Structure formats: structure tokens, C-alpha cells
Amino acid sequence: MEEKISLAIVERFFEKLREHLAIDVAVVGAGPSGMVAARDLAAAGKKVAVFERKLAPGGGIWGGGMLFNEVVVQEDSLPILEDFGIGSRLCGEGRYTVDAVEMAAGLVFGACRAGAVFFNAVSVEDIVFKEDRVAGVVINWSPVTRLEMHVDPLVVTSRAVLDGTGHPSEIAALASRKAGIALATGSGGIMGERPMWVERGEESTVRDTKQLCPGLYVSGMAANNVSGGFRMGPIFGGMLKSGRKAAALILEEFSASEGVPGDD
């Protein structure tokens, strides 16, 4: 019995890993924007893996504002929450509160049910950069990177990589620093997050969700950091809409490159 349980886990895990070594989209970071994007892409039939450094996916949702585990969303993002079956309560003037735990758990569950596969406790430590294109991610177990063990990583190739790593925009920073890629920003580099201004931050998060260079997209707080947007605190409508926009942009690029069948 004992070894059968171990065998079942080992076999299933390696089946999952083997099937996700070459994928359509590698989503880095399981925060709200990454998980909405993962769900939309998987629901559109794409092969999606989400790589999350921490054991628990959910990013900055769980703690709400200052550990008060409620967050605020705006009315125009409610359709996204409804797609995941997540509830909300009106708190005034087009704003709603959402239980942070319900939101984090609901986004994880919705992305999984749509077919996105999560690899938690896995950190993306580098990118694949070939022929002027970001073409995948370099991964290692988070405890290995945390303990600074000298262990070589493994590689997952993908048609697109989404940087959903939040405030530090780690993947865009790697692309800029290590590959010398000129990013689609005002300066060509990482412009850096600006202080709190809720309305402007919410607006720019969605506006600056974009393709940064061939093969690399950015969403959520990472989009803000890359393009120099304001922060907005525990209001999450912009994050949800950013994830939806990122998925739509990636799907648009895929369908343009696949062309219309019989159209050549």
C-alpha cells in the first residue's frame, strides 16, 4: 500500500510535467492577473502552465488590505468574477467587496478547471531567448533557489511567456538585463513603479498590459512596474481586467500567426 501511494503521485506528476515541457503559454506568477489569463487561455484550448514560486497560488490576494482579508473591485470587473463563480457585495458607488480567501481560492479553482496546470513551489529563474524571441522559461524548485544550492535548472519552451510576477516584474527585468532586449516602454527599459494614485494606477495597469517584445507579455503590477504606473492598494478590478486583456492579446497573436485555414 505504502509504495502504491508514492507510485501514483510520482507517475501522475511526471505525466503532468512531461506533457508541459513544450506549451503554448507559460504564465509566471499565480497572482490575480496571471490566473485570469491562465483560465481564459486554457478555456480557449491553449496548453497553459502556471509557475508559482510559493507553495500557495494567489499572490497578493490572500491578505486583502493590511491583513484585513477583504478586497475591493469595481463594477466593470464583476463579469470576470462571475465567470469564476466568485461572489461580491456592493459597498457603494459602483464598488464591491470580495472575500479575499474566496477570491484567491476561486481563481485557482477556475484556472485549474479550465485546464491550466499549476506548478507551485517552482521559480522561474531565467528565460529562453532565441532568434530575437522569448521562447520559454528556465525553472527550478523554489527551495533550491532560496537555499542558493548550485543545481542546474530545467527548461520549458513556449510560444508565449506572460510576466505576472507582480511588483518586481522579474521576467521583464531579466529580458532587459540579461538579453538586452529593448522593451515596449517609454525608455526601452524598466521604468519603475510610482507611488499611490488609485484611479491612475487602475487605468494604467490595463493600458500597459501588452506585448513587451516578441514572445513576452506583461500583466498586473508587473505591467505597472515596467511602464512606470502608479500603485493602487487593495483594489483588484485592474488586475482582473489586465489578465483578461493579456489572454486576448496572446490569442490574437496566435490566430494571426496560424492564419485562416485555406487562406494561403
Ligand code: 48H
Ligand atoms: C515564479 C514568481 C516569480 C518567479 C514572482 O503580485 P501578484 O499578486 O500579481 P498581480 O500583479 O496579478 O497582482 C498584484 C496584486 O496582488 C497587488 O500586489 C496589488 C494590487 N498591489 C497594489 C499595491 O499598491 O501594492 O502575484 C505575483 C506572483 C506571486 O505569487 C509571486 O510569488 C510570483 O508571482 N512570482 N513565481 N517565478 N520568478 N516572481
